[in-house]
Amino acid sequence: MNLPRLRLPIVPASFFGMVLGLVGLGNSWRAAHAVWGLPSVVGEVLMLAGGIVWAILVVLFAAKWLAARDLARDEANHPVQCCFIGLAGVATMLVAMALEPYARVLSLGVFAAGAAFTLGFAVWRTGDLWQGGGRDPAHTTPVLYLPTVAGSFVTATACGALGFADWGRFAFGAGLLSWLAIESVLVHRILTAPQMPPALRPTLGIQLAPPTVGAVAYLSVTSGPPDLVAYALVGYGLLQILLLARLARWIFADGVKASAWSFTFGLTAFATAMVKMAGRGDTGPALVLAPFAFALVTALMAALILWTLRLFLAGRLLPAAPAPRPAVPEPPAALAERS
Template sequence: MTTRIPLVPASFFGIVLGLAGLANDWRAAHLAWGLPAAVGEAIFALAALAWLVIVALYALKWLVAPQVARDEFGHAVQCCFVGLAGVATLLIAQGAQAFSRPAAVVLFVLGVAFTFGFGIWRTGHLWRGDRDPATTTPVLYLPLVAGGFVTATVAATLGYPQWGQLAFGCAFFAWLAIESVLLHRLYTAAPMTPALRPTLGIQLAPPAVGATAYLAVTGGQSDMLAHMLVGYALVQALILLRMARWIAQQPFGASYWAFTFGATALAGAAIRLSMVPGETAMAALAPFLFGAANLLVIGIAAGTLWLFCAGRLLPKPGPAAQSATR
């Protein structure tokens, strides 16, 4: 009898980011507009369940198919998704704060340790150079930029805003440095292959998640920098919409969850800013961004469920993986 264990790629942690981001949007929408609080809590419960399942399956992959896990860990593009394990844990810590502060603190410490441990290790490897420009994609933001901004947000949520400001600085300047490299590649090198194009969805995340982090570490003040971050995120969203047909040459798959975290962060930042007295621009934009984030996450979740039911969600394992899962 053959038992096949799903070999979950690290990129599946993006599912947790999208669901947790939408849960945070609904929590903010409850405060801003009085929408049902139960919706946000239900989505967070789904995010927590997804996190538990993906953590368990990803850890199991290292036991039953260590060569597959090592190949992913050393891959020029796929390796950066490994950093999302820590980011996803941080987001679950943020959501858990409403139910158990001790549990939230433990998850926060674990998430920070993994996020920065992996991020520093991977960045040190990248600094050695000798990298194929074709492998330069927005996944480079994931280890330190996404990790730093989310660390800043959760640290402030747990009552450690000064530590959050340190993490914000790490993420902010890493983002500016990496973006210059990435845009040079996009402007001057060969076009991305279709398989890599969905990673462009991550391009929306740094300014949007950065805006969320900035609001968290500054106590939610509406100022020039907050508007700058949201404004740049809006431009990224419009550029991605303009490129949608080109990106969609890659058939739909779990990789499209890359669009969800930035979209939900943009909506969340706008909702939080809309609650500041006298904030007219964000008050006008927030409902539309909230609606768009919901449609995007629901659509991608429905497509993912359809792929799962059709048996097409997970990549086909190679010979080594097949032998390990028997």
């Protein structure tokens, strides 16, 4: 008797961004609980939800490499999509931070796995980029931040949360200088190359992440009242928020899809940084703006979570499955006839 084969969905690596948004918001609520005494259960439920999504995505990502290796290799070799693979390690480190209050030994193991994957992927991907090869400017988008900048900043944040702030300072430096180098390339592309096609425009949401995630990383590996560096990072993040808000209609010309999660890690990091600055003794703008930033980001995230659930229930969350490769290359005549 032949049993039907179970077909798992082919999930792109970019879906790990959902883990970043959920755990990032949970981290904001943890900070708000510590500073303002808000209910701790909200942050812990968000952390749990992020952990569940992470576990599902890890299984599906591994299954893709086992059952649909051609598609997995295509993603790994794609000039844009491949950078999202780095989010697997970043998401794993965030899950380690979520676990830390409950199971420190397990948390350290999960962190070590995530950090090793993140560093290995960053070195592999950056090594490919350094070889050159006539890269198309259209492929230069903020996803380039993900391997080295996001990976290094989250490594620093996790090191601070797990009690290794001195090691985290190395990671912060790697992320900061990588960000400054890559940002100049991206801004040059945005100002001089042709306009981004609608499908790539949501990647601009990642532009918000370096300054705000960097601010959280900086606060995680330092102590005392927030200084000029913390203010500078959050200030640049605020400027990015205003620019992205001004471009929102253009960015989402194709509608709000799962790609909108590219905004969430930067947004939640902005709220977390503001709350932490208020909790670290700031008596100026951060103290005034933190409650508004926290409330606004929470509301935006709630709306996106509900919208994502609606897309999932309607069967429109996953991208269309790519056409299978032909087993034998088609002759030129057949290709010409089909086109």
